[in-house]
Amino acid sequence: MDSHTVAAQTAEAAHSEHEHPAFLKHHFESVEQQRESATFGMWLFLLTEIMFFGGLFCAYLIFRNWYYPAFVAGSHSLHLWAGTLNTTLLIISSFTMAMAVHAAETRVRKALMGWMIATIVLGSGFLCVKAYEWHDEWVEHHVPGLNFSPAGFLHGTKDYPDDKLSLDMAEKTQVYFSLYFAMTGMHALHMVIGVSLLAILLFQAYGGKYVEGHVAPIENFGLYWHFVDIVWIFLFPLLYLISRHQ
Amino acid sequence: MQGAGNREAFMAEAKHHDEPTLHEEHIVSPTVYLLIGGTLLVFTALTVGASLIDLPGDLNAVVALAIACIKMTLVVLFFMHVKYSSKLTKLTVGAGFLTFCVLIMMTMTDYISRAWGRW
Numbered sequence: 613m614d615s616h617t618v619a620a621q622t623a624e625a626a627h628s629e630h631e632h633p634a635f636l637k638h639h640f641e642s643v644e645q646q647r648e649s650a651t652f653g654m655w656l657f658l659l660t661e662i663m664f665f666g667g668l669f670c671a672y673l674i675f676r677n678w679y680y681p682a683f684v685a686g687s688h689s690l691h692l693w694a695g696t697l698n699t700t701l702l703i704i705s706s707f708t709m710a711m712a713v714h715a716a717e718t719r720v721r722k723a724l725m726g727w728m729i730a731t732i733v734l735g736s737g738f739l740c741v742k743a744y745e746w747h748d749e750w751v752e753h754h755v756p757g758l759n760f761s762p763a764g765f766l767h768g769t770k771d772y773p774d775d776k777l778s779l780d781m782a783e784k785t786q787v788y789f790s791l792y793f794a795m796t797g798m799h800a801l802h803m804v805i806g807v808s809l810l811a812i813l814l815f816q817a818y819g820g821k822y823v824e825g826h827v828a829p830i831e832n833f834g835l836y837w838h839f840v841d842i843v844w845i846f847l848f849p850l851l852y853l854i855s856r857h858q
Numbered sequence: 859m860q861g862a863g864n865r866e867a868f869m870a871e872a873k874h875h876d877e878p879t880l881h882e883e884h885i886v887s888p889t890v891y892l893l894i895g896g897t898l899l900v901f902t903a904l905t906v907g908a909s910l911i912d913l914p915g916d917l918n919a920v921v922a923l924a925i926a927c928i929k930m931t932l933v934v935l936f937f938m939h940v941k942y943s944s945k946l947t948k949l950t951v952g953a954g955f956l957t958f959c960v961l962i963m964m965t966m967t968d969y970i971s972r973a974w975g976r977w
Contacts, residue, residue, distance in 0.1 A: 651947055659954035666958050670965055692906070699902050707895035710886075710937045717885045831939075838937045845929045849922035853909035857918055 635826040654832040686788030687855035695852035705734035756786040884942040
């Protein structure tokens, strides 16, 4: 008997010895243990993400303190309605994603697919509003490095006639907009990745996956989606709200 | 041999119980999700409303960030299931959050103390 045959027989014996679902890997004792390990790993990844976005938030706080009038004027130029609409869309999409996890846990395929589609639609809606805002900022010449002009911050605006910055400070609104595009851009990139992953998971769910007890991928994607929601929960007040009356 | 057999069975059971990653999964009910989602929307309305009022001093920022922290806590505990998770997950999240706070605090402490007395 050559070693290949022995190996094949051993593998076969291992399979017949303990009946287990195909998605349970051999180095785990049980489905629960595998799921718990995956959750642990996912949280470690999310912690690195917290540090990443945390660095951007920290830079924002320090520069806002540094160039305060420029940050206030920059914030005034954003549309409050767009930020509010996007916050609402993301929170509802977090709810639909939580419901998708519930559908996977209770093993209802149609509900799982329905909630995933709802999440994709809401996430895409968020990206559309964000694209509209970015386009608006392009039109207003607020994009540092590409078409920035301080002209809009020198003589006050319709809504904020007192926003009359010196030319030097008006130039510094570029720091605000650099951080604005870096933060909302990285957040939107996470949303694009999220929607893409969700489309793949949806395709697999259509084929019957994730409603046979293998919940971990859906659950961990949910963790990612909620994390992206949390980032926006902080971006919204920092970029749109806290400078309204300054 | 009877005793040895019992002991083996006992060891197997003990191993099962000591398994740090073993955790009964808890399916959160849709009612909880609906309640949390609704609360998050209410807090969103509150924070936008509060931003329209001119509060004294830095209170606008304090209120907005406090509401954001409440919303984050709700999402982490319920949508992300941490309230129903194992001690391992709770410890991981807690340790990560603490580390993050330490990093921010140290950076800020350094920043505000750089030009101490020269303001």
